[in-house]
Amino acid sequence: MPGRLLSEAHVRHGNTLPVTALQRSYGELNPPDRLLLGAGPSNVHPRVYKAFISPIVEHLDPYFSEVMEETAELLRCVFRTRNRITFPISGTGTAGMEAAICNVVEPGEEVIVGTNGFFGERMKDIIERCGGKPIPLTERWGNAIPKEAVQKALSSSKARTVALVHAETTTGALQPLSDIAKITRQYDALLLVDTVTSLSGCEIDIDALGIDVCFSASQKCLNCPPGMAPITANERAMEKIRNRKTRVHSLYFDLSVIEKYWIESNRVYHHTAPILLVYAMREALRIVQEEGLEARWQRHRCNMETLTEGLEALGLEINAKENPCPSINAVLVPTGISDARVKSTLNNEYGITVSVGLGALRGKVLRIGLMGMNSTQRNVLLVLKSLENALKKEGFTPKHN
Amino acid sequence: MPGRLLSEAHVRHGNTLPVTALQRSYGELNPPDRLLLGAGPSNVHPRVYKAFISPIVEHLDPYFSEVMEETAELLRCVFRTRNRITFPISGTGTAGMEAAICNVVEPGEEVIVGTNGFFGERMKDIIERCGGKPIPLTERWGNAIPKEAVQKALSSSKARTVALVHAETTTGALQPLSDIAKITRQYDALLLVDTVTSLSGCEIDIDALGIDVCFSASQKCLNCPPGMAPITANERAMEKIRNRKTRVHSLYFDLSVIEKYWIESNRVYHHTAPILLVYAMREALRIVQEEGLEARWQRHRCNMETLTEGLEALGLEINAKENPCPSINAVLVPTGISDARVKSTLNNEYGITVSVGLGALRGKVLRIGLMGMNSTQRNVLLVLKSLENALKKEGFTPKHN
Numbered sequence: 001m002p003g004r005l006l007s008e009a010h011v012r013h014g015n016t017l018p019v020t021a022l023q024r025s026y027g028e029l030n031p032p033d034r035l036l037l038g039a040g041p042s043n044v045h046p047r048v049y050k051a052f053i054s055p056i057v058e059h060l061d062p063y064f065s066e067v068m069e070e071t072a073e074l075l076r077c078v079f080r081t082r083n084r085i086t087f088p089i090s091g092t093g094t095a096g097m098e099a100a101i102c103n104v105v106e107p108g109e110e111v112i113v114g115t116n117g118f119f120g121e122r123m124k125d126i127i128e129r130c131g132g133k134p135i136p137l138t139e140r141w142g143n144a145i146p147k148e149a150v151q152k153a154l155s156s157s158k159a160r161t162v163a164l165v166h167a168e169t170t171t172g173a174l175q176p177l178s179d180i181a182k183i184t185r186q187y188d189a190l191l192l193v194d195t196v197t198s199l200s201g202c203e204i205d206i207d208a209l210g211i212d213v214c215f216s217a218s219q220k221c222l223n224c225p226p227g228m229a230p231i232t233a234n235e236r237a238m239e240k241i242r243n244r245k246t247r248v249h250s251l252y253f254d255l256s257v258i259e260k261y262w263i264e265s266n267r268v269y270h271h272t273a274p275i276l277l278v279y280a281m282r283e284a285l286r287i288v289q290e291e292g293l294e295a296r297w298q299r300h301r302c303n304m305e306t307l308t309e310g311l312e313a314l315g316l317e318i319n320a321k322e323n324p325c326p327s328i329n330a331v332l333v334p335t336g337i338s339d340a341r342v343k344s345t346l347n348n349e350y351g352i353t354v355s356v357g358l359g360a361l362r363g364k365v366l367r368i369g370l371m372g373m374n375s376t377q378r379n380v381l382l383v384l385k386s387l388e389n390a391l392k393k394e395g396f397t398p399k400h401n
Numbered sequence: 402m403p404g405r406l407l408s409e410a411h412v413r414h415g416n417t418l419p420v421t422a423l424q425r426s427y428g429e430l431n432p433p434d435r436l437l438l439g440a441g442p443s444n445v446h447p448r449v450y451k452a453f454i455s456p457i458v459e460h461l462d463p464y465f466s467e468v469m470e471e472t473a474e475l476l477r478c479v480f481r482t483r484n485r486i487t488f489p490i491s492g493t494g495t496a497g498m499e500a501a502i503c504n505v506v507e508p509g510e511e512v513i514v515g516t517n518g519f520f521g522e523r524m525k526d527i528i529e530r531c532g533g534k535p536i537p538l539t540e541r542w543g544n545a546i547p548k549e550a551v552q553k554a555l556s557s558s559k560a561r562t563v564a565l566v567h568a569e570t571t572t573g574a575l576q577p578l579s580d581i582a583k584i585t586r587q588y589d590a591l592l593l594v595d596t597v598t599s600l601s602g603c604e605i606d607i608d609a610l611g612i613d614v615c616f617s618a619s620q621k622c623l624n625c626p627p628g629m630a631p632i633t634a635n636e637r638a639m640e641k642i643r644n645r646k647t648r649v650h651s652l653y654f655d656l657s658v659i660e661k662y663w664i665e666s667n668r669v670y671h672h673t674a675p676i677l678l679v680y681a682m683r684e685a686l687r688i689v690q691e692e693g694l695e696a697r698w699q700r701h702r703c704n705m706e707t708l709t710e711g712l713e714a715l716g717l718e719i720n721a722k723e724n725p726c727p728s729i730n731a732v733l734v735p736t737g738i739s740d741a742r743v744k745s746t747l748n749n750e751y752g753i754t755v756s757v758g759l760g761a762l763r764g765k766v767l768r769i770g771l772m773g774m775n776s777t778q779r780n781v782l783l784v785l786k787s788l789e790n791a792l793k794k795e796g797f798t799p800k801h802n
Contacts, residue, residue, distance in 0.1 A: 026471050026687050029680055031456045031464055038459055041673060049454045052677070055432045056445050056626060058754045063432055070427050090628065091492045091653065094672040098653045122652070129650050219673055225457060227491065227628050227675030249530050249650045251523070252492065252499045269759065271495040272442060272620060274628030276453070277675075279430055286427050353459045358670065 034347070035374070037383050038355035039169045039328060040197065041219035041226050042371040044280075048224055051283035052276050059272045068262060071278055074285035078199060078222075078293065079214060079232045081206040085255060087262040088228040088281055090274050093196040093217030096229025098126055099253035100192055100215045101163065103233075103241045107131030110159035112189075114145035114175070117168035118359040119194055127163070130249065135159055141360045142171045142319040142330070147179040154187040161190045167198035170358045172330035172367065173320035174202060181210045190237055196220060199230065200288045201300040201327035201371055212237040218277070221300070221327055223372035224284040227277045231255075287373075300326040303375045307368065310384040314391070315399025319365055327375070330357070330365040337394045339366055345390040352386055435748070436775070438784050439756035440570045440729060441598065442620035442627050443772035445681075449625055452684035453677050460673045469663060472679055475686035479600060479623075479694065480615060480633045482607040486656060488663040489629040489682055491675050494597040494618030497630025499527055500654035501593055501616045502564070504634075504642045508532030511560035513590075515546035515576070518569035519760040520595055528564070531650065536560055542572045542761045543720040543731070548580040555588040562591045568599035571759045573731035573768065574721035575603060582611045591638055597621060600631065601689050602701040602728035602772055613638040619678070622701070622728055624773035625685045628678045632656075688774075701727040704776045708769065711785040715792070716800030720766055728776070731758070731766040738795045740767055746791040753787055 116139035201221030218224035261270035319330040355367040517540035602622030619625035662671035720731035756768040
């Protein structure tokens with residue numbers, strides 16, 4: 001176990017490593033076969049793998065320029081937006097979150113942020129790091145943020161940005177956005193939304209709702225490898241960004257600069273796009289387009305309903321019963337049962353990866369995701385039966401037995 | 402041409418796009434076959450492609466944990482360091498640069514930075530965005546920064562960080578570091594070095610030289626796809642980082658937080674690592690290890706010498722004659738000849754990608770890279786003959802004819 005070796009080395013030698021640790025040989029990669037039904041990543045679609053190994057060209061090659069155009073067009077379809085500023089950020093979902101916030105928020109500015117899960121808390125952290133002053137709307141992890149709370153915060157502060165998580169991966173809750181979007185507009189504020197776990201799996205229409213900035217990630221309902229974060233911003237948001245008093249502290253995430261590389265026809269170098277990941281993203285979006293967004297949303301909704309019914313039939317309780325998310329479900333672990341052991345059994349004995357709880361829900365829930373191509377009746381049956389067996393192994397008696 | 406379609410749409414409709422642009426269908430990817438002998442990316446090694454399509458597992462899977470350990474160990478070998486803090490940042494080379502700078506530099510702090518090329522200028526920009534006060538050491542694009550300039554700047558300022566580019570991709574110059582590293586230590590300052598274009602292709606030994614922070618990129622001499630940026634920081638640097646008065650403005654790039662995910666044995670979620678890119682990086686590093694670093698450096702040096710002799714035999718002038726870099730060469734374009742047309746001929750007629758000039762060298766140079774597996778005698782012969790033909794097409798008469 002190289003992991004163990006290295007950890008011992010740390011303990012013995014403080015912050016540098018012994019030279020011996022640098023001289024061993026390494027075998028071929030041989031990852032286990034896992035069905036990824038956790039909080040993400042999901043499995044990568046075979047067609048996406050295929051796109052992935054296409055010949056690499058230069059980031060400024062005319063061919064790649066076409067691929068970028070097409071990827072941006074396809075992203076607009078999946079976001080349901082006509083926003084010109086629509087492209088993938090070259091980083092993971094957290095990079096997308098940081099890009100969204102660091103462009104919109106200026107130092108000293110108040111920002112309303114829903115903190116009803118790990119990723120809402122993370123947005124609050126990033127707002128603070130950008131010099132903003134978060135106004136947190138706190139809710140139980142599993143509830144949505146009520147529109148009344150948003151209205152009250154907007155009317156009693158100078159905040160002109162509201163940041164919310166659409167599908168809170170850590171709680172299983174889906175945030176209703178329609179009324180909040182209207183209220184936010186009434187106050188001439190921007191609405192910034194995290195759709196990392198929802199994009200292409202849960203119904204959302206950026207332009208129809210009036211969402212101003214939205215980001216997502218490649219590795220959830222899109223079945224792409226992790227490493228890219230789609231983002232879109234409308235003209236209201238870009239106007240605020242272009243009129244900033246201070247420069248965006250990050251060059252890597254500065255939308256006004258990336259725009260010149262990703263969107264303008266006379267592309268100006270900003271960074272070397274992760275070319276093969278862009279190939280992958282384009283193929284994943286093509287698959288979404290072939291299925292159709294409505295059909296895809298419907299499929300996610302149906303399969304998650306079946307899963308929920310099955311979990312309740314086992315006698316388990318759903319954490320976000322009020323606002324269930326079609327792509328992720330957090331189910332409470334029965335008293336006395338170890339989430340880590342159940343996860344471990346599923347991983348080792350069934351080759352199925354689910355996720356344990358994070359933050360306030362650590363040790364309290366197991367999270368089951370049905371994302372993109374993984375949202376099938378077959379997988380619902382499989383995870384229900386495997387989970388039942390794993391729970392029984394820990395002494396749990398299912399209700400229906 | 403979708404590109405054209407979309408650009409026209411922009412002109413006609415301002416900042417949103419017509420709905421029609423969102424409804425066409427997209428064919429299969431079919432990239433042209435290119436030999437990438439420009440400033441990067443280089444071609445991806447076939448074994449790296451193979452690693453790339455290995456089954457994806459979760460970012461917290463015990464198997465992936467081993468892969469992370471091994472990747473960090475292999476990175477230590479290629480950096481020649483025993484630094485505990487050694488891992489790939491989940492972004493491109495610019496992300497590595499930003500991570501290095503935003504962790505080390507605090508607002509208001511003076512930082513000495515070599516500005517003798519595009520990437521030195523970029524470091525200056527990022528230092529400013531982080532609130533630092535750059536003290537630029539300016540040199541002709543093609544020269545190295547003299548040690549005397551560094552000494553003078555250290556003795557006449559409060560700066561305790563020196564930032565330099567090892568292999569300046571835009572000029573073809575290699576920066577000597579040995580004396581500068583000693584001087585920097587004498588002043589108890591940190592030395593931060595960009596090895597994006599040099600790592601594994603040009604001799605560098607982080608620990609022996611006494612470099613404190615160093616970052617690179619996956620897509621140059623490592624023949625990985627773009628999207629990862631190896632970084633290493635020693636205990637002197639980490640001590641400065643841990644004692645910061647202000648928080649790092651970026652959560653995504655905060656080394657003290659990423660450390661808990663990448664290095665500590667009890668991994669705490671920070672972001673979803675780009676798992677397949679990590680597989681790719683591990684395989685690329687294994688290939689480096691099999692060849693041996695010295696042999697690899699030697700191969701890059703020999704092939705670049707042959708290329709340089711060949712270019713001079715054609716009657717062309719090398720931009721960085723004094724400090725030539727073994728992985729990249731900037732050759733001056735003869736008067737009256739269009740760099741863009743030569744590049745285009747090489748790309749379209751020979752399937753060879755070289756790079757045009759950037760910044761101060763725009764329109765003045767062509768850049769030929771021999772990186773990783775692309776550094777071969779065969780490619781040297783091929784690019785010399787193709788370039789000769791492409792130049793002749795533009796009316797240039799080679800010297801040796």
